Amino acid sequence: MATVRLTNVRPWGGAAADVVMADDRIVDVVPAGSAASDGETTIDGGGRLALPGLLNVHAHVDKSWWGRPWVPAGGAPGTAGRIAHERAERDALGIPSVESTTAVLGEFVRHGTTGVRTHVDVDLGVGLRGIEVVRAAAAALGDAVQVDVVAFPQDGVMRRPGVLDLLDQAAAAGATHVGGIDPASIDRDPVRQLDGLFDIAERHGVGIDIHLHDGGELGAFQLELIAERTLRAGMHGRVTVSHGFALGELSPARQAEVLDVLAEAGIGWATAAPVRSAPLPWREMRERGMPIGLGTDGIRDLWSPFGDGDLLRVALGFARLHALRTDPDLLDVVRLATSHAGGYLGRAAHDLSPGARADVVLLDAENVQDALVRCPPRALVVAGGRLVQRDGEVLV
Ligand SMILES: [Zn+2]
Incomplete structure (x- = not known):
């Protein structure tokens, strides 16, 4: 299984966390700075707000x-x-x-x-x-x-x-x-x-x-x-x-x-x-x-x-x-x-939680409300565990 760790993000505007993904699923959400396992690929989330896709x-x-x-x-x-x-x-x-x-x-x-x-x-x-x-x-x-x-x-x-x-x-x-x-x-x-x-x-x-x-x-x-x-x-x-x-x-x-x-x-x-x-x-x-x-x-x-x-x-x-x-x-x-x-x-769950498809969106916003009223650019998008957009550029 390819494991990817999206580090230092704020799920729903909460405390900084790492989102750990294996293949197309989220497998864990842990406090930012937790020890990574061998062989993980990391993507730096830069402290941004994270929402589900x-x-x-x-x-x-x-x-x-x-x-x-x-x-x-x-x-x-x-x-x-x-x-x-x-x-x-x-x-x-x-x-x-x-x-x-x-x-x-x-x-x-x-x-x-x-x-x-x-x-x-x-x-x-x-x-x-x-x-x-x-x-x-x-x-x-x-x-x-x-x-x-x-x-x-x-x-x-x-x-x-x-x-x-x-x-x-x-x-x-x-x-x-x-x-x-x-x-x-x-x-x-x-x-x-x-x-x-x-x-x-x-x-x-x-x-x-x-x-x-x-x-x-x-x-x-x-x-x-x-x-x-x-x-x-x-x-x-x-x-x-x-x-x-x-x-x-x-x-x-x-x-x-x-x-x-x-x-x-x-x-x-x-x-x-x-x-x-x-x-x-x-x-x-x-x-x-x-x-x-x-x-x-x-x-x-x-x-x-x-x-x-x-x-x-x-x-x-x-x-x-x-x-x-x-x-x-x-x-x-x-x-x-x-x-x-x-x-x-047809998804039983869709959130930043273990078991859900690994769809994560990062935004430069203070919190969810700020993101809604400003609709800032999406800084990074992960879909099914793959990086599909970075700094506005679609990568697929
Ligand atoms: Zn219509």
């Missing part, structure tokens, strides 16, 4: 034009307009491409992200090619970043006959999740879309992660449909709602009613905390044991010119959207981006 639970790495000349935004506003714009323009841009996907994943690594759940377009135009592109990009980075794939029917499911079969094939070929999109407003047939997705998930033993932009009571109705099917399928803990803007828009009484059924079904949430969205009832969600994960969503693509791949900046956006200021709350938000997100990537 950031986990981006909602991305679209197949869509990005990162690393290319600027592409002006276009298309009509709204979900339907953006879908049409992307369908019309992506072929001319050569999207999806291994080069751009590798570039954006590399940017994630540079910012300390060591695990990604990415929605990958599956439709009648690209078929399953996007998934092959994402796999090739992950391999090009030496699998430094764990990349889990959601087979994502961006263009609809029931309204595009043949897409359900493609999702079925993707689930059979190793996608960890089957995706869905606005079963009511895109397909105009929520029951059939959801029944189709749950049928695939049950047969292949994969999870479900559904984009739900629909707001208000239309969104709430679909949340209830999702929860009912999750309970019926015995998929507690394996279904995620992405965005789910409706939840923040309901009256307190209706919100509590929907939260109870979502919690009973063990539904998790993924949010990019966009500006102008309604704040989530995040304390009520946490009190009910509902997981909340953070994601960049698409960055620099035909949907949006925004985003820089820094998940810590998304965490800062979450804190600001929810008007959080106290130290315990700021610490909790950083946990959402790191240690609390392990379950989204």
Whole structure:
């Protein structure tokens, strides 16, 4: 076993420690200056703040034009307009491409992200090619970043006959999740879309992660449909709602009613905390044991010119959207981006503790709160026990 000792770091801003890693796991965390064993390779942490690797639970790495000349935004506003714009323009841009996907994943690594759940377009135009592109990009980075794939029917499911079969094939070929999109407003047939997705998930033993932009009571109705099917399928803990803007828009009484059924079904949430969205009832969600994960969503693509791949900046956006200021709350938000997100990537544990995958990020920051509000550059990133970024340079 190759043993690496990351010396003199401050896990979560605490006392100086050495993190000892063997192969891809953390095997020990000991006080700094403890005697090293023979044959250990050491990396000097320089007294910096150490956090577990950031986990981006909602991305679209197949869509990005990162690393290319600027592409002006276009298309009509709204979900339907953006879908049409992307369908019309992506072929001319050569999207999806291994080069751009590798570039954006590399940017994630540079910012300390060591695990990604990415929605990958599956439709009648690209078929399953996007998934092959994402796999090739992950391999090009030496699998430094764990990349889990959601087979994502961006263009609809029931309204595009043949897409359900493609999702079925993707689930059979190793996608960890089957995706869905606005079963009511895109397909105009929520029951059939959801029944189709749950049928695939049950047969292949994969999870479900559904984009739900629909707001208000239309969104709430679909949340209830999702929860009912999750309970019926015995998929507690394996279904995620992405965005789910409706939840923040309901009256307190209706919100509590929907939260109870979502919690009973063990539904998790993924949010990019966009500006102008309604704040989530995040304390009520946490009190009910509902997981909340953070994601960049698409960055620099035909949907949006925004985003820089820094998940810590998304965490800062979450804190600001929810008007959080106290130290315990700021610490909790950083946990959402790191240690609390392990379950989204199938990890039993994700922290700076023995047994966890050896994913460590070092920052020049006084403490966790200081890191959140400033989002300083990541000085060093270790993923799976390997040094993958030093002084901003990606090494894989
Ligand atoms: Zn998305």
